[in-house]
Amino acid sequence: MKPSFQSNEEAVTHVQELFLKHIDEIRGFIRAFARNRPLADDVLQETFLTITAKADSFEPGTKFPQWARAIARFKILELSRRDTGRLSFLTEEAIEVLAGENEQPEWDENFEPLEECVEELPASMRKMIDLRYQAGRKPAAIAEQVGWKVEAVYVCLSRARNVLKDCIEGKTTKKA
Template identity: 30%
Template sequence: MTLQAPQSEPTDKTFVDELEAMIPQMRAFARSLCRNKDLADDIVQDACLKAWAARERFISGAPMRPWLFRIIRNLHTGHQRKAWRASSLAPEDAETTLTTPGAQEWTCDFQVMQDALRHLPEKQREALITVLAAGFSYEEAAGIIGCSEGTVKSRVSRGREALVALMTKTPGKPSESRIKLQAAPANPLEELLAIHLSGAIPPETELPARAA
């Protein structure tokens, strides 16, 4: 995706350069939220257009990533609302409660984490991606998501437990691609989620299949 800026406007050129540099992270964030490659790409394109239209309101020198992620999040929320209205489903119907078993050694690979992430409740997945993967503080994440800092902390905590539970239940023997993790999975989970968001291993990439 290439954006054209008037060459006579160095401020606009700088803005476009920064925006284009953020597109890979924007695309990964959008894909993590909506789990649909084509829809995510459409959302990123719309986000770029909205950001460009609002460039005069952007404070020069301020971090661009939280601002762009907030635009993506708002666009995704708007799409969800349209989908819910079309299917007559209430947003809260998608919420589920998951608990994690006690401390235990468990093994997973990147694909297992991605599969589990897709099955998390929307709000928990969003909080995990924003805080653990993107690295935003709870305060910054609250501004992006549009809720209180305490709510973000709660969703991250519950989301982490739910993700561990889902990954622990995954059947199959460990493959060469698996990463061994212990019962306190915060740091390994953050690493896996960060890889997921960075695009180093795209969502559509298939890792070696697990042994039967």
Template identity: 30%
Template sequence: MATQDTFHPTYDKEGIKELQSNPALAIETIMDMYGDEIKRLVFAYVKNSADTDDVTQEVFVTIYQKLNTFKGNSSLKSWIYSIAINKCKDYLRSWHARNKRLREKLITSSHTMKKEEITPEEQALQRDHSSELFRTVMDLPIKYREIIILFYFKELSTGEISKILDMNEATVRTRLTRGRQKLKECLSSEKGGVYRG
């Protein structure tokens, strides 16, 4: 199945220099090419629609500011993904995020029966995947979730993922295997719960 990525132009050293010579045009081009993808990737980390917008905006501001530092040693896509993932991890580590998560847990625990609306980001991630699979992936610990999303949803190789996450490729493979096992266990136990009736 062809993905949106298939149609992205690849930039050689000359193409990169051309982008860097006009940062305003470059950021517009990059946003057109990767905007939706990056937004979905950010949502997979922060799991919150409003904060997804804020973090995505920060990602593109950083790309604009740092475009002249890109040497072309990795693909443009890998470089953009690594910026996005670092921004997500900064967000998740921040005091603001920890406080907000605590407040949300308190609110949700008092409204457990209320069904939340599905956001556009959730719908986009669910498009080619069952909602059961989506929910299970989103419930995985971040170290497994990010690998599963990058490998299956973004169709990156373990080599690309290791560069983006600045992690040994063997670690990426191990986490991918463990993440798959955890997914399988969660999906099996959910199905078991349904069929026991």
């Protein structure tokens, strides 16, 4: 039997404590998609508010970071639908794949341009993309592994996503 909360206040306190414990991981996930720090902080705040509002739906004993990232992913997707110019987005499907919510995505012809574009990236960008999205490493761990500053990793990932976006748009426009 899974533990449960005695009250809503207890649930709220618990998820807020977990949020603070995992804030760097959640922020890093959001920063992987946001172009600038203030925007990432806005999405982080919205994620915190949603997590607080949905505290009763969190099941104690389950993995909080995955639950929080799922909520953050929905906040990112909401923002992408409202204001695509402020975020570094591919397509909703590509976001889902890059967000790692699908264990083994089924690559069909819609993702062929993504695979091709990743192969065309400069070696340093491809390495960052592989470490972040294939190996699932956090930017801080990547920075330590490659001997860069964390900010440099964020910049490289952001630039790589922009290059991928432009490349995919170019390849899909040619096919149309």
